[in-house]
Amino acid sequence: MADSAPLRPGVFQVLNIGNIGNSTHLISILVVFIAYQVIWAIYSPLTYLYESYYEIVQGGQYFKRVAQLHKIYGPVVRVTPNEVHFNDPEFIDMVYPNPARKTNKPIWFAQRTGTPYSIVSTPDHSLHRQRRNALNSFFSVASIRRLEPIMKKYMGKMVTIMENAGKTGQILHMHHLFKACASDVITVYAFGECFDFLDRPDCGRSFFESTDVFFYLTHIFGLVPSLVHYVQNMPSWLVKLLLPSLSELRDRQDWWLTKVREIRKSPNPERIKSTIFEGILNSSLPVEEKEDERLASEAQLVVFAGEGTTAYTLTCCLYQLLAHPHEVAKLKQELLHAEIDPKHILLSQVDSLPYLNAIIQEAVRLHPGVMARQVRISPEIPIVYQDKQRGKTYIVPPNTVTSMSPLDIHMHPAAFGSNAYAFRPQRFIDDPKLARYFIGFSRGARNCVGMTLARREMAIILATLFLKYDVYDGSPGQGPTLELYDTQRARDIDANMDYIIPVPAKGSKGLRVRVRNHS
Numbered sequence: 001m002a003d004s005a006p007l008r009p010g011v012f013q014v015l016n017i018g019n020i021g022n023s024t025h026l027i028s029i030l031v032v033f034i035a036y037q038v039i040w041a042i043y044s045p046l047t048y049l050y051e052s053y054y055e056i057v058q059g060g061q062y063f064k065r066v067a068q069l070h071k072i073y074g075p076v077v078r079v080t081p082n083e084v085h086f087n088d089p090e091f092i093d094m095v096y097p098n099p100a101r102k103t104n105k106p107i108w109f110a111q112r113t114g115t116p117y118s119i120v121s122t123p124d125h126s127l128h129r130q131r132r133n134a135l136n137s138f139f140s141v142a143s144i145r146r147l148e149p150i151m152k153k154y155m156g157k158m159v160t161i162m163e164n165a166g167k168t169g170q171i172l173h174m175h176h177l178f179k180a181c182a183s184d185v186i187t188v189y190a191f192g193e194c195f196d197f198l199d200r201p202d203c204g205r206s207f208f209e210s211t212d213v214f215f216y217l218t219h220i221f222g223l224v225p226s227l228v229h230y231v232q233n234m235p236s237w238l239v240k241l242l243l244p245s246l247s248e249l250r251d252r253q254d255w256w257l258t259k260v261r262e263i264r265k266s267p268n269p270e271r272i273k274s275t276i277f278e279g280i281l282n283s284s285l286p287v288e289e290k291e292d293e294r295l296a297s298e299a300q301l302v303v304f305a306g307e308g309t310t311a312y313t314l315t316c317c318l319y320q321l322l323a324h325p326h327e328v329a330k331l332k333q334e335l336l337h338a339e340i341d342p343k344h345i346l347l348s349q350v351d352s353l354p355y356l357n358a359i360i361q362e363a364v365r366l367h368p369g370v371m372a373r374q375v376r377i378s379p380e381i382p383i384v385y386q387d388k389q390r391g392k393t394y395i396v397p398p399n400t401v402t403s404m405s406p407l408d409i410h411m412h413p414a415a416f417g418s419n420a421y422a423f424r425p426q427r428f429i430d431d432p433k434l435a436r437y438f439i440g441f442s443r444g445a446r447n448c449v450g451m452t453l454a455r456r457e458m459a460i461i462l463a464t465l466f467l468k469y470d471v472y473d474g475s476p477g478q479g480p481t482l483e484l485y486d487t488q489r490a491r492d493i494d495a496n497m498d499y500i501i502p503v504p505a506k507g508s509k510g511l512r513v514r515v516r517n518h519s
Contacts, residue, residue: 048080049223050080051080052222055219055498056219060219060496060499062079062498063373063405063495063498066079066408075091075385075387076394079373079403080401082106082401083401083402084394084396084402085373085404086404087409088412088414089409089412090414091385092409092437093444094385095402096442096446098445099445101378101381102125102126102379102380103125103377103379103446104376104377104379105121105122105375105377106375108222109123110122112218113218114232115300115304117293117298118297118301119131119132119135119298121297121301125379128445129445130289131289132449134280134283134285135279135298135449136279138276138279139452140452144347144452145348147185147189147347148347151185151347152345154181154184155461158181161177161198162177163517165515166515166517167517169514171485172512172514173510173511174314174510174513175510175511176205176208176510178315178318178461179208179308179311180197180198180203180204181198182307182308182310182311182457183195183197183204184197185457186302186306187303189453190276190303191263191275191276191299192263192271195207206248207248207249209245209248210246210247210248211249211304212501213245213249214249215499215501216499218499231246236251236254253296253300259299260292260295260299261292263277264292264295276302280298302450305450306450306454309369309454310369310458312367312502313367313458314462316366316493317360317363317458318465319484319493320362320366321359321466321471322484324423325473327425331355331356331462332466332470334355335356340463342464342467345463345467347456347459350456350459350463353463355425355429356462359462360455360462361425361435362424362428364440364441365410365416366421367493367494367495368406368407368439368440368502369501370442370500370501371405371498371500371501372498372500373404373405374403374404374439376444376446377400377401377402378396378398378399378402381398382395383395383400383402404439406440409437410440415434415437468480471483478516480516481516482514482515482516483513483516484512484513484514485512485514486509487511487513491507492508
């Protein structure tokens with residue numbers, strides 16, 4: 001099997017944590033742990049420091065190195081001592097099987113994510129199925145359609161902010177706006193109330209930046225798994241003293257835990273029914289699965305995924321549409337033919353619009369909201385891979401970590417052709433079978449439980465925007481329009497760093513848009 005190259009002595013000389021800020025306290029804490037790992041690694045024949053060099057020193061760059069390794073060694077590469085990475089779109093269903101085959105996750109994945117008791121971090125197959133079954137009804141189509149009034153309320157606030165920007169000439173940072181909207185929606189859906197980020201002048205930017213700091217620490221947590229335990233369980237006052245850049249995230253975590261306890265103790269049975277916890281608390285899960293800390297961990301996952309990945313995909317989707325006005329023309333034509341009332345858009349209407357949904361599919365393909373390698377373990381049977389091009393057979397033993405990366409598969413020429421980098425929603429309409437190569441919401445038994453909500457939320461937001469706005473073309477007499485402002489795909493939209501979440505190039509200000517109420 002092709003192996004990742006050994007780490008040369010001296011390569012771990014510079015600690016660069018990227019954009020997490022200048023915190024001498026944090027560096028001091030890390031030095032002790034990392035020094036131990038480095039000393040231990042000198043005497044270990046194969047370690048995780050090769051990965052850590054690209055992730056910590058280079059700053060979230062291992063996904064690029066893995067892509068290079070595949071070009072050198074082929075579709076099967078060992079990327080860590082106990083992880084085999086595949087880059088073959090025809091092999092997806094073997095790595096991500098349906099529930100009939102047991103599929104675990106490595107324990108270290110739960111340790112580094114910050115949500116150790118959530119479904120996404122659950123190592124054991126059977127426990128994962130139990131936890132997921134308790135959540136399924138919360139994300140059913142029927143439940144999500146009951147969310148329409150909440151979506152419309154916060155989309156109305158978002159559009160008002162955009163209209164005001166049109167009056168004042170303010171350039172909007174759309175990712176912040178989308179994230180505030182998505183966060184308010186998912187938090188109300190999960191808890192029955194929210195932080196009302198859309199009512200704040202900065203749309204909750206400082207809270208989101210604190211969350212991003214936690215993601216920036218992901219690779220350090222991967223190298224030193226015990227560190228995340230200390231950070232997560234540190235008293236709030238100590239977090240604010242030693243790690244002030246994480247203090248607002250801790251405020252949110254404390255709020256989630258407080259709300260869990262309030263909901264559990266509420267004398268009003270309707271209080272539970274209006275939250276994510278109804279299915280869990282009324283399920284057959286054992287008592288320990290209903291403890292406050294586990295419920296808060298599940299809620300944190302739902303909020304993080306519901307605000308971050310949705311906002312990222314919406315941001316990228318809006319960029320691609322404004323950069324390709326002919327695609328907007330096709331979308332507006334579809335919306336016109338559907339005879340949708342802009343003031344009363346229904347989820348059932350946007351569900352049935354093929355081009356709108358192809359636009360979302362293509363945006364997620366090019367810009368998946370989760371960059372991290374999607375890891376799995378087959379605990380009972382080996383994974384057998386036939387490399388037909390090289391005439392080799394690889395047998396990966398049970399209990400070995402296997403993985404794929406969404407961006408690698410979505411850019412693979414064998415699946416999406418030589419124009420894989422191009423934004424072309426029509427490809428999914430011309431060839432519906434391309435969906436078998438799509439892993440933007442993962443696949444198999446552990447696919448994203450919230451993908452139904454994410455797709456419909458993105459659909460109704462995009463429909464709302466493009467029923468109201470055109471792409472600015474300089475013509476006199478245009479109605480409300482949107483225009484890209486100093487935004488470049490390679491610098492501001494494409495993933496340049498992997499911190500679980502995709503991060504653009506250093507210095508990027510993200511997607512910026514000028515709103516014109518009238519030309």
